[in-house]
Every structure is written in structure tokens, then in C-alpha cells.
Amino acid sequence: MKKQNPLKLEQQICFPIYSVSRLITKAYKPHLEKMGLTYPQYLVLLVLWEHIELSVNQIGEKLMLNTNTLSPLIKRMEKTGLLQRNRSEKDERTVMVSLTEKGLSYQSEAMPIPEKLLHSLLSEEVQLTEVMLLKDTLDKWITILSKKPENQSNNL
Amino acid sequence: MKKQNPLKLEQQICFPIYSVSRLITKAYKPHLEKMGLTYPQYLVLLVLWEHIELSVNQIGEKLMLNTNTLSPLIKRMEKTGLLQRNRSEKDERTVMVSLTEKGLSYQSEAMPIPEKLLHSLLSEEVQLTEVMLLKDTLDKWITILSKKPENQSNNL
DNA sequence: CACATTTGCATCGCACACGATTTAATTTTG
């Protein structure tokens, strides 16, 4: 009933999450590279399709990424013409990011991707309810895991 | 009942997995860096604690990583004295990897980590059964997702 | 209002991931 050896790879919860995360990124790849996108770039587009304009920090909050990751990523996206960066007039420190026509236009092409991938996953083995349940569980975990970053001594 | 906009970040299953994966890695970090380990290095140790000796490819199969990721990673671990690399005598192409005394000795120190992190996650909100269920689901997904790598047109 | 602190972004360094290519050793085939 109890775990015999907590260090056995098969018994760890961390490894499946790590692997599935990479496998899903890999599944997105063929669809995204038609648009010249990487998976994190696609995530940035997702939030910008929902918001006309966001600062680098605001994008970072939504994706839980810091500027040290986002700054170069956004600059690469600017270089490929997906978005534009503008210093805020109110606060010169802030860089506001907004999509170009090209970035906006990719929305229609990207729209069917998640559904398509979900469909190819669904089968007798995997029901939609299971996917929804998984998502609910993970969302809850995100809340818990991102809550205690300062409690270094005992956090997960 | 149905998804209204499949491109909404909150409705995507991919993003929670991606985020939880990174959050878990972050949770491991303070424990692992006491030993000077990164998370992928810890994974390599996990499989080598279960097997006296493995080739680079065999480690890659278990962790689903290719040699272009593993070769430098393993070399870094060799440099820090965790393991040794030896060309196989039977097949000069194969590099056999085995732990040093130091690499073996880290097992006892690493043993309590997964349990400790699991414990800090468990609460009224998160029951052990939920964790087990999540793991079962993810394991099933790994099987499905890693099955059709050549079917590029329609895979997830 | 001067000065210390905070904030937003960028940069640097390091360690993955991973597609693509290279090199060397082994196996297959004619």
C-alpha cells in the first residue's frame, strides 16, 4: 500500500509531469512551426489575443515567467514581426507589447490546433471528463505551488 | 458546457502541465542544490541508482531524452565526480555510465526529498488519492503520446 | 528637494531540450 522506495523513477510524480509537458510541446511543434512559432512564443500570442496591450511584467504574471526569459523571447517575436514594443509614456520603465497585423492574423490559423490535438488524444482510454479533471487538479496545484515561494525551508 | 474559445489560456490543458512541471522543478531546487544537482541530473541519478551500469542510450530511453541532451549533461556529471564514462569493450561505440562512490552516496541524502515535497503538498485540498490518480493519468498519457512520433500529421 | 529605495526591464552566465549533422564503429548485403 505504501511506497517502498520513494526514489524509484516509476513511483515519482515529478517525472510523469516533466515528461508529459515535453511530449505536449513536441505535439504542438509540427503545427506551430508552420507559423514559425515556438511553444513559449505561442503562449505569448495566447495572452495577447486576449488583451490589446500588456506590459512585459503583465505577460510574465499570466505565464509565470520572469523578464529574464520574456525580454529576449519578446524581442525575437518583434524581429519576426509578430508584435511591437513601445515604451510607456506614463512610465518610461514600462515596455508595452501589442500585436501587429501579422500577430493578430495568426489567431485564425492557431484556433483549430488545441481542439485538433485534444481530439487526437481522446479515445476509449482517455475521456474528455478525464482531461477536464486533470486540468482542474493541475490548476489547483498551480495555486498551491505558486503560493509559497518565500517559504524556502519546506516548500514544494 | 462546450469550450467557447479554444485559444483562451485558461481553457488550455497544455499550459497547466507546462506550469506545474516548472513549479515542481522549482520546488526540488533548494533540496537539490544542496547536493549541487540540477533536476535533470537528479533524474539521471534516479535511473542509475536502479541500475549498476547503463549506456547513454539506455538512460535516454528511460528518461525519454536524446543523446544531444544527455551527452553534455552526463559529461558535466562526470566532471563533478558523480559518475564515470567508459567505452564498452564489446562495442566501441557504446559509452557505459556508472556511478562513483560519491554518486552512490547521494542516494541516502536524496531519499527523503520526494516524500518531503509530497507531504508539503498534501492537505485538505490535495489528497493522496488525487496524487495517485494524477500519476496514473499522466502515465497513460505518456504511453499514448510517445507512441506515435512518426505520425507527424495528426499527433499529439 | 536631495537621497535612498523600489520597480521594470535588460543583460549575463549556465544548463537544459531538441532538430540537424558529424564521426566512428558495427552490421547488413550483394
Next chain:
DNA sequence: CAAAATTAAATCGTGTGCGATGCAAATGTG
């Protein structure tokens, strides 16, 4: 057995993640 094909690692280039640091603008404080 020699040439072709396959295989195991390594290498290269690009793009993340992320801790640490730097810098300039904004804010707080006396």
C-alpha cells in the same frame, strides 16, 4: 569480403528557463 546501411555518441545552433546583476526611471522619506 567490400561497399552500403545502420547505430551510438558527440557536436552544433537556436531557443528557452532562471538566478544574479545592472541600469534607469519612478517613488518614498526626511
